[in-house]
Amino acid sequence: MDKNIKQHFPIFHHSPDLAYFDSAASALKPQVVIKKMREYYEEYGVNIHRGLYTASDRATTEYENARNIVAQFINATPEEIVFTYGTTHGLNMLATSLGQSLKSGDNIVLTAWEHHANLIPWQQVAKKTGVELRFIDIDEDFQLDLEDAKRKIDSNTKIVSFAHVSNTLGSKAPAKDLIALAKQVGAITIIDAAQSIVHMNTDVKTLDVDFLVFSGHKLYGPTGIGVLYGKKEKLEALSPVVFGGDMVNDVSYEDAEWNEVPHRFEPGTPNIAGAIGLGAAIAFVQEIGLENIIAHENELTNYLIKQLSTLPEVKIIGSSDVTKHNGIVSIHIPGIHPHDIAEICNQHNVAIRAGHHCTLPLMKKLGLNGGTARFSVGMYNDEKDIDTVLRALKKTLDLFR
Amino acid sequence: MDEQLYKEMILDLYKHPLNHKQLDTFSIEKKAVNPSCGDNVTLQVLFDTEGRVVDIGHQGEGCAISQASLSLITDKVKGMTKEEICAITEENMLAMLGIPISHARMKCALLGWNTLKSMMNEL
Numbered sequence: 001m002d003k004n005i006k007q008h009f010p011i012f013h014h015s016p017d018l019a020y021f022d023s024a025a026s027a028l029k030p031q032v033v034i035k036k037m038r039e040y041y042e043e044y045g046v047n048i049h050r051g052l053y054t055a056s057d058r059a060t061t062e063y064e065n066a067r068n069i070v071a072q073f074i075n076a077t078p079e080e081i082v083f084t085y086g087t088t089h090g091l092n093m094l095a096t097s098l099g100q101s102l103k104s105g106d107n108i109v110l111t112a113w114e115h116h117a118n119l120i121p122w123q124q125v126a127k128k129t130g131v132e133l134r135f136i137d138i139d140e141d142f143q144l145d146l147e148d149a150k151r152k153i154d155s156n157t158k159i160v161s162f163a164h165v166s167n168t169l170g171s172k173a174p175a176k177d178l179i180a181l182a183k184q185v186g187a188i189t190i191i192d193a194a195q196s197i198v199h200m201n202t203d204v205k206t207l208d209v210d211f212l213v214f215s216g217h218k219l220y221g222p223t224g225i226g227v228l229y230g231k232k233e234k235l236e237a238l239s240p241v242v243f244g245g246d247m248v249n250d251v252s253y254e255d256a257e258w259n260e261v262p263h264r265f266e267p268g269t270p271n272i273a274g275a276i277g278l279g280a281a282i283a284f285v286q287e288i289g290l291e292n293i294i295a296h297e298n299e300l301t302n303y304l305i306k307q308l309s310t311l312p313e314v315k316i317i318g319s320s321d322v323t324k325h326n327g328i329v330s331i332h333i334p335g336i337h338p339h340d341i342a343e344i345c346n347q348h349n350v351a352i353r354a355g356h357h358c359t360l361p362l363m364k365k366l367g368l369n370g371g372t373a374r375f376s377v378g379m380y381n382d383e384k385d386i387d388t389v390l391r392a393l394k395k396t397l398d399l400f401r
Numbered sequence: 402m403d404e405q406l407y408k409e410m411i412l413d414l415y416k417h418p419l420n421h422k423q424l425d426t427f428s429i430e431k432k433a434v435n436p437s438c439g440d441n442v443t444l445q446v447l448f449d450t451e452g453r454v455v456d457i458g459h460q461g462e463g464c465a466i467s468q469a470s471l472s473l474i475t476d477k478v479k480g481m482t483k484e485e486i487c488a489i490t491e492e493n494m495l496a497m498l499g500i501p502i503s504h505a506r507m508k509c510a511l512l513g514w515n516t517l518k519s520m521m522n523e524l
Contacts, residue, residue, distance in 0.1 A: 337440075337464035339509065343406060356439055363439070369462060370439045399407050400415075400465075 001288075001296040006380050008284075010034065019350045019385035024167055024195060024328055024376030027220045029281075036280035037222060037273045047269055049246055063272055066279030067262075073282050074212070075203040076229050082262040083275050086226035087194040088117040090213030091161075093228060093265070094190055096241040098159060099125030107132040108159045109152050109187070111144055111173065112365060113166040116358040118192045122161070136162070136178075141319050142169045146177055153178075157187045164196035168357045168372065169318045170328030172196070179209055188234070194218055198378075199297065199326040201290060210234045216274060220379075221281030225274030228265065235261040244268040293379045297327045300377045304329055304386050311390075313397055317372050330357075330372035336400045341373040344399065348392035350385075406500050407465065414469035419476050422458040429524060433516040435508045440467045444475075444516050452482050464509050466502070471513035473497045483521050489514065 006012045008030040011020075020028060040062065044055040048063045064078070071078045084090040099122075102108075108122050112135045126133050134152040139145045144162075153160060160182035162173050175191060182189045193202055193214040204212055211234065216225040230238065240247060240258065244267035250257040258264040285293065305322045308314050308331065317330040333341060338354035345352050356363045356371040363371050375389065427445035434441045440463030447456040457475045462468075474494060478486050494514040495502060502510045 337462075339464040339466075339506070340407075343464075343506070347406075355437060369441065370464070399412060 001292060001379060001382075005288075008032070009380055012380070015349070017349045019348075019388045020380065021345075021350060021352045021375040021377065021385070021389065023198075023378035023381075024218070024374065025353050026217045026223065027198065027378050028380060029222065030220055030284050032284050033221060033277045033280045037277040040273045040276050045273075048272055049263075059272060062276045062279075063270075066275045069279040069282050070227055073202075073286070074229060075205050077232065079261055080204075080229055080232050080235060082228040082230065082235070082265040083270050084213070084226040084228050084265075085224055085271065086215040086217075087192060087213050088226075090226055090228035091117050091190075091192060092121045093241055094161075094211055094213070094238075095121030095125050097239050098188060099129060099131075100239065102129045102131045102158055104130030105156060106158045107134050107154070107156050108161065109134045109136065109149070109157050109182075111136040111162045112138050113144075113169060113171070113359060113362050114161075114163055115167055115192065115194070116360070117194075118161055118163060118190075119361070122159075131158070132156075138169075138171070141321070141324075142166075142171050142317070143319065143324070144171070144173050144178075146174055149178055149181055153181045153185060153187065155185050157182065157185050159188045159190065161190035161192065163192040163194070164202075165199060165326045165328070166359075166362075167195045167328065168330055168359045168362060168374065170325035170330070171319060172200075172324065172326055175207055175209070179207060183208075195326070195328070198285075199294060204229055204231075216278035216281065219278070219281055220285060221278040222271075222274045225271045225278050227278075230261075232261065235265070238265075240264050240267070242267050288379060296379060297377050297381075298323070300381050300383070300386065301325045301327055301329060303383055304375060304377070304389070307386055307390050308393075311393060311397065314393065317366065317368065327377045328374065329376075330374045332368060332372050333397070336396060337370045338373040339370070340400070341393070341396050344396045345373075345389070345392045348388055348395070350389050350392050408500060411465055411469045411498070411500060414472040415465040418459075418468055419472040420458055421460065421472070423460055424456055424458045427456075427458075429520050431516055431520045431523070433512065433519075435463070435467065435512050437505075437508060440464060440509060440512055442467070442471060442512060442516060444513070444520060446478075446517075446520060448483075454478050454481050454486070459513065463512065464506075466498070466506050467509040467512045470494065470498055470510050474513040474517060478517065483524055486517060487521050489518075 009028045044058045046055045048060040067078045137148045189210045191212040197214040212229040217223040247264045247267040248256045315332045342354035353374045424445040428448045430445045442461040449455045
């Protein structure tokens with residue numbers, strides 16, 4: 001990674017000593033994203049698709065160009081890309097819409113490590129329809145248990161939905177195997193790519209997944225913008241669950257006829273600046289090179305785990321294999337609450353996440369009621385940041401000893 | 402660097418909490434959680450015939466700030482009536498801790514005080 005990479009991120013002009021280890025919650029925003037969004041607001045900040053004037057035409061062009069960039073990034077076609085407000089929004093759309101055709105006796109298969117965003121929407125479906133929720137278990141190395149998946153996915157399974165990478169453990173799901181199992185029984189497949197999108201190449205054709213959702217802000221883009229990918233025929237079969245303007249071809253007082261996909265899923269004025277900003281973020285990631293970012297993050301994760309292992313009190317909640325962390329390292333220190341770890345880290349300008357990471361059932365299952373302290377890396381982290389982490393953790397241990 | 406937050410008193414109360422026990426008999430009991438931290442507490446209060454706190458216990462787990470504030474508030478209210486407990490303000494609670502509390506840690510600092518207040522309202 002370029003030694004000057006931090007210069008692309010204005011936050012470091014304001015906080016030069018910041019060691020930011022919370023990219024899994026939200027990645028920092030590069031200057032090019034901010035510039036592109038500012039350009040929209042300053043030069044052509046108007047609505048899309050409707051205005052028959054130059055500024056609106058430019059806004060439409062930029063918005064649709066962002067859709068093209070996203071499509072190309074995950075090897076989809078532009079009509080398969082729906083802009084949402086984030087992963088949570090996309091998953092709620094899918095659960096609400098797909099849930100309408102489910103009935104008692106059917107089941108939905110999730111995993112033990114789901115984020116609340118891929119759990120609670122399905123719980124609501126289960127409450128309304130009586131469908132059963134099943135959870136693929138994890139093994140002693142914090143990986144998904146494929147044998148358990150084979151038991152849980154059966155002829156009554158209608159939907160298989162899972163996080164590609166666990167936001168708490170960093171473990172990666174065996175996506176191809178799970179999708180193959182789902183296909184054998186004709187179930188719809190959904191990938192929550194919120195964590196994985198920035199740590200690996202995502203190719204929806206190779207994955208052969210029906211739907212895939214992610215957020216812009218974990219991909220160095222703005223908040224409030226996300227993506228719902230759907231195979232064209234799957235999107236066409238999906239009923240919209242939010243209604244309003246710009247999603248229709250014809251409307252009478254009694255009825256409405258939907259616009260083409262993806263527009264029927266984007267009623268009302270979307271987050272235009274957000275979509276354009278996301279396009280700029282992906283272009284930035286591609287310019288740096290996703291492969292370079294992955295290699296850099298793997299090196300750093302390796303170094304972080306190596307350094308953490310010099311502190312015997314620190315227990316890593318995740319795989320013992322350093323290559324299975326995807327930029328995320330959760331720790332537990334017996335006798336020290338994760339919030340106290342985070343607070344002392346903050347006193348050393350180290351920003352981390354502490355708590356249950358919106359995976360409460362997993363934390364309870366692991367017997368970690370206070371959650372974990374989570375370190376997650378981004379392209380801008382370096383070994384110096386990790387050395388600061390070690391100083392902060394040593395201080396924590398000294399204080400509480 | 403500001404180490405004031407973890408001054409000796411706070412750490413001492415975390416390692417050796419006051420009134421961290423279960424009561425055999427009590428007048429009122431309440432469980433509470435701080436979902437952002439995963440802190441959880443069960444408070445039990447025993448009043449005597451004159452309406453004064455004769456014993457109080459807390460159980461559960463949490464961060465140093467929440468545990469220290471639980472020790473402090475439970476010790477403070479011994480001998481107090483319901484009305485006297487209700488008169489304890491948020492400012493009083495924070496003053497007892499005597500450390501700067503950030504927005505994010507306010508829920509930890511006030512967990513015990515909030516729980517006790519809502520118990521008094523249920524009496």
